Amino acid sequence: MTAKAGKFKLRFDFWSIVKYTAIVLLIVFLVYPTFRLFFLSISDNKGGFTLKYFKTFFTKAYYYRTLKNSFATSGITTVFAILLGVPMAYITTRYNIWLKKTIDILVIMSLMSPPFIGAYSWIVLLGRNGFVTKLFEKIGITIPPIYGFGGIVLVFTLKYFPYVYLYVSGALKSIDRSLEEAAENLGSGKLRRILTITLPVIMPTLGASAIMVFMSSLADFGTPMLIGEGYKVLPVLVYEEFMSEMGGNANMAGALSIIVILCSTTVLLLQKYVISRKNYMMNATRPPAVIEVSKGKKLLLTSLCMFVTILAFLPQVVVIVTSFIKTNGPIFVEGFSLGSYEKIFYKIPKNIANTFIFSFIAIAIIVVFGMLLSYLFVKRKSKTTGMLDVLVMLPYVIPGAVLGVSMLVAFNKPPLMLSGTAAIMIIAYVIRKMPHTVRSSTAILYQIDPSIEEASINLGVSPMKTFFKITAPMMAPGVLSGAILSWITTINELSSSIMLYGGKTATISVSIYTEVVRSNYGTAAALASILTVTTMLSLVLFNRVSKGKVSVV
């Protein structure tokens, strides 16, 4: 064989197979549905082209108001999240307050909790028939209604401020002490130092966390659906348009979906090109000093932080407590019972099983594909893998409800008749949660020295076997930790499930939603408690596996 011949040898090896399989799957299950959605939004259903749905959207207040509402709720939530998260992060990292560990754990649990239990709990407390509302009614005080804009922002803020808190505490801990000491040495006062040194240094991280808050609020579906009532945001409108049986609305839902995708893409690009430009890589050899304050001050600071933390954690307590309260139809009555649990195990055991089975299968697929794909992205860089990378990350900008709609549109008739099956739910989960696993696996892979693999190859083990014998075991702890986090978000997934479920494939989160809508608060609470407890146990497992080396955000 000559040297030339070798170069042109067609290499159809293991990694090419992985690469092309992934491309085909993503084109079928992600690109194709998105395109169908796009065509739906500009089709007049007679094979012609029209922009009337977009025109309707921008001219009719009923529609364009939701865009305004979405931006208003997400924007205000982001502001509040920063106002809560940054001071709290500063206090917990820089002062010797009590209960730091507890605060961290509760904040993480709030962030990972099922998405709509916040709305549920605040309705149970402050809603029309809420415990607190009734309590105040007895003494003659009427509390303003929780429904609408205020309620959404309250729930969103308490749910998403942990992003800001966790990101910013991380950044504050990684500023080397010398930086602030230098500023002090140059004669800067404390406030001046915070404003001119500390704040600018954490700015990129703060920006990234703000974007996370904004994007999560923008895509959130369960909360505004439950607590928004007349105050509609975009994802809710997508759901209603698509689910109502009247003709023509599917096209409108398509147009709305495209608008949602455009919005989140714009926000993400903004982040990419404005904020992440200047990222100060810090590696604190000497983390900043923790200031000792007097007992009184310490008590005050601890109480402040604990107050916010408990407020954020409250929904989980409410859910668990109410799940044990006796009910009479939709009404909670005096006394405790296991009635709600009996009801759900009797009525909908299938939904509980579905949640865990679907999520487990989805996570298994995500882990295998996530590891293989991240390997391709890191070690087999090429134009194709670059394209694949973009494809895999695409779901970041597609809210669950929109992804659900697109899959329904694409797979509601043969040859791929998938609507109502377990497969379509699992596929949606895989596509939605894959980006996170790929990102974290990629980060882990970058930390593995390439010469370790080369050593294995050099010792006579083929590159593919080397991946399974050396690379995969080394990646495993990190990937597993990431998988547990994805598992948590998958069992709690509502927005795509509610679009895609059929009679036999409903999940716990779907049932909670339907139960709340029917005002069966007891059973809803029992179901939510199952998710909450599973989430907590999974977080404990996460801590065991990750040994504190992997961050939850």
Added chain:
Amino acid sequence: MSYNVKICNVIKRYGDFTAVNDVSLDIKEGEFFTLLGPSGCGKTTLLRMIAGFNSIDEGKIFFGDKLINNIDAHKRDVGMVFQNYAIFPHLNVYDNVAYGLKARKVPKDEIHTRVMEALKTVQIEDLKNRKPSELSGGQQQRVALARAIVIKPGVLLMDEPLSNLDAKLRIQMRTVIRKLQKELNITTIYVTHDQEEALAISDRIAIMNKGRLMQVDKPTTIYQKPENIFVAGFIGTSNFIDGTVTKIDGDMTANIKLNAGLEFSMKLKKNITGPVQISIRPEQFIIKDANEPGISGEIQMYTFLGDFVAYEVELSNGQTVNVNEYTKDIEFVRPIGEKVSLTFDTNKINVFTQDGTEVVS
């Protein structure tokens, strides 16, 4: 068992940058061969081409008479020791060393005997159950070595294997490596940018610069008879002094006049006249009193280093040269400001063309 390695006109390009430029080498069976050169000169690139981790853009590499250009890295039968050891972190010492044997489907009992033997050779048999994280740098180094030799490779490659160790351990380990290599008689290609290490350990050295070979020779020859200014300057310390060949006889005896003011004659290998560069090692200068013939200069600075004194001497033309004088040959250290006269033995100096690319003495 061991191969001779033949490298023919090998080229490696990254875009329009040529990292290895037309390198040819003939490495003998059982030889300890070192690639030495400044950072970025292409040593690692060439080594990785031999290992199969970099493709060969042009040229050929043979192990014995087997062309290996198109053989996959995992089928090349080379052992490699990496700069950062590349120990598998999730396997213990024993399993690290056994890894290559398992891949070769060696029977279990034989794996055991061979692993234990290899561990013994590098003197870490009592660490066999340790995890890599529980080993010191030197111990990890030994594991890497054991893992590479246990498969009895036809060629052993090492890329700066000692650069992560402290100075003392480095000297200790280089002796271990050298002894091991001679014991196993395994063709070894060793990469370093530490010239002292290269001189101490190698049978032959290839000096590289900017992807090209500058000289391939025994350590002593490299030191005493550098083929160009680059080698003369890279290995050890050399003083370069400008001069002119004013005339050259039929029997190649040249008359050379140094710009610093000395005229002498010596035999050259090539018939040239005009400007040349002379290189003189600090220890080859002989310091005499100012009234004797030689290059006149003045002591600017001295450093007493125990077995010798290092002087900086300023010549009449303003150039400063390094001159060493052995303590055993002198009674006192010359004070700053003393006027001296420098001479040398013409057999111990090298004369280069003015552009420095060729030796003519």
